[in-house]
Amino acid sequence: MLGGTVLVAAIVLIIVQGSTGDVNNTLTTTSNRYMDSIGDKQQALRDEYLLKYKVPEGCIYGNPVCGNNQNCSVANNSCYVRANATPNGCVYSNPGCPSGYYCSANNYCLPA
DSSP states (O other), X not given: OHHHHHHHHXXXXXXXXXXXXXXXXXXXXXXXXXXXXXXXXXXXXXXXXXXXXXXXXXXXXXXXXXXXXXXXXXXXXXXXXXXXXXXXXXXGTBTOOOTTEEEOTTSOEEEO
């Protein structure tokens, strides 16, 4: 009787282990498919967002914003320098650097 019980227990363990292996393979395959699907959806959402909310290029849309002494031309959507305007910065002496400072190559006043 005890031998029969051990035999039945061994058969049950073999059956359970076999079915567990199949379940693990199915779970792994399904998980991989799900992750691929999420990745595809994420890319689609990103593309949709960029199409809907991306600011168009050009100064009319503030992308980029025109710099000092520049105006935005509505006709060609680009920045141009205003006529008779002195550009800003110490290179152009607008404003000049105060005493004890020098004008750097980057158009900034730095301590001497």
